[in-house]
Amino acid sequence: MPSLPVLSQNQSAPEEEGSAQPRKRHLLDTSDEALAEWLAERGYPAFRAKQIRRWLYTGRADSFDTMSDLPAKLRLELAEAFDVFNASEAHVSTSRDGTEKILVRLIDGGEVECVLLRDGDRRSICVSSQVGCAMGCVFCASGLDGVDRNLTRGEILEQMLRLQHRLPESERLSHIVMMGMGEPLANLPGVLAALDVARNPEGLGISPRRITISTVGLPPAIEKLAAGGVPYNLAVSLHAPNDELRSELVPVNKKIGIEPVLTAADRYFASSGRRLTFEYVLLGGINDSEACAHELTRLLRGRSVMMNVIPYNPVEGLPYVTPNKESIARFRQILETAGVNVMFRQRKGDEIDAACGQLRRHRGKQKAS
Numbered sequence: 001m002p003s004l005p006v007l008s009q010n011q012s013a014p015e016e017e018g019s020a021q022p023r024k025r026h027l028l029d030t031s032d033e034a035l036a037e038w039l040a041e042r043g044y045p046a047f048r049a050k051q052i053r054r055w056l057y058t059g060r061a062d063s064f065d066t067m068s069d070l071p072a073k074l075r076l077e078l079a080e081a082f083d084v085f086n087a088s089e090a091h092v093s094t095s096r097d098g099t100e101k102i103l104v105r106l107i108d109g110g111e112v113e114c115v116l117l118r119d120g121d122r123r124s125i126c127v128s129s130q131v132g133c134a135m136g137c138v139f140c141a142s143g144l145d146g147v148d149r150n151l152t153r154g155e156i157l158e159q160m161l162r163l164q165h166r167l168p169e170s171e172r173l174s175h176i177v178m179m180g181m182g183e184p185l186a187n188l189p190g191v192l193a194a195l196d197v198a199r200n201p202e203g204l205g206i207s208p209r210r211i212t213i214s215t216v217g218l219p220p221a222i223e224k225l226a227a228g229g230v231p232y233n234l235a236v237s238l239h240a241p242n243d244e245l246r247s248e249l250v251p252v253n254k255k256i257g258i259e260p261v262l263t264a265a266d267r268y269f270a271s272s273g274r275r276l277t278f279e280y281v282l283l284g285g286i287n288d289s290e291a292c293a294h295e296l297t298r299l300l301r302g303r304s305v306m307m308n309v310i311p312y313n314p315v316e317g318l319p320y321v322t323p324n325k326e327s328i329a330r331f332r333q334i335l336e337t338a339g340v341n342v343m344f345r346q347r348k349g350d351e352i353d354a355a356c357g358q359l360r361r362h363r364g365k366q367k368a369s
């Protein structure tokens with residue numbers, strides 16, 4: 001059985017070196033029970049926790065000052081003990097199509113990216129789950145320096161709330177995709193804890209059917225996700241139709257292999273009833289040939305899937321290129337002729353380093369030069 005890569009699963013943000021002051025707790029990392037206990041110890045009734053939650057998730061509060069129906073003394077006590085947000089926005093970029101990308105600097109100096117995409121009525125967000133990534137996909141900026149650590153529940157939620165705060169009052173988040181930096185299934189406890197809040201009607205109130213977890217395919221973690229019984233959408237990044245090519249592009253495949261990934265995905269489909277999505281980043285001259293398209297149709301035969309094909313977004317310093325229009329059209333035609341449900345995703349936010357990990361690298365280089 002392939003071992004899950006990387007870190008201990010409940011790893012939290014490390015302490016800052018040399019900080020004399022005890023650090024405040026991150027409110028978004030504090031469970032409802034822990035908050036209720038904290039309030040009870042100070043003689044406050046349990047309903048105060050509900051008020052605080054409402055301010056956080058629907059009132060869009062980013063400080064205790066704005067929680068106007070809490071007693072002033074409680075607001076002071078909360079501000080002494082907790083941070084509502086404990087990261088900062090190192091950089092924000094907006095593209096012409098309205099896509100906004102935030103480079104979030106975490107409390108220990110690590111950086112992750114998250115994105116708000118506007119598409120018709122949809123307000124989708126793409127959120128990171130780890131600082132860096134251990135999967136090492138050769139075409140991806142996020143994995144170039146490996147993985148530093150898992151994000152905590154609060155750090156994942158903070159990205160969601162920071163993006164929500166960028167919307168006008170009249171708009172709300174509609175979809176969440178765990179497809180930013182990191183492999184979400186390598187940080188399953190943190191990701192599931194954050195998504196529990198995201199789907200809770202007293203949290204962000206987003207149906208699990210509008211939440212997608214994107215993975216390179218870690219079978220044991222897919223099994224755990226299925227056992228959890230919450231019907232999230234699962235998007236499996238294939239990127240190649242055979243083990244030889246996939247192991248080159250997605251090195252973790254050497255330890256796993258395509259077949260076990262597909263078997264785990266099939267079981268997830270059987271238990272959740274949610275249609276599977278497969279992702280395929282189309283790299284010019286690498287995995288965009290007619291032979292690859294035909295092999296892919298054979299691999300997917302008999303499966304009810306949506307195939308998302310994403311023409312590659314070039315990353316500075318990497319040798320991969322966007323496929324030309326002809327090969328994109330040919331690839332599409334072969335899949336469609338074979339009856340595969342296929343969607344070619346538009347690249348949004350091209351001019352703001354929209355591919356995950358790019359903004360972090362770009363900014364890192366600018367700081368270094």
Ligand code: SF4
Pocket residue numbers: 133134135136137140141142143180181182183216356
């Ligand atoms: S594509 Fe996703 S899984 Fe692969 S290295 Fe990048 S962040 Fe990790």
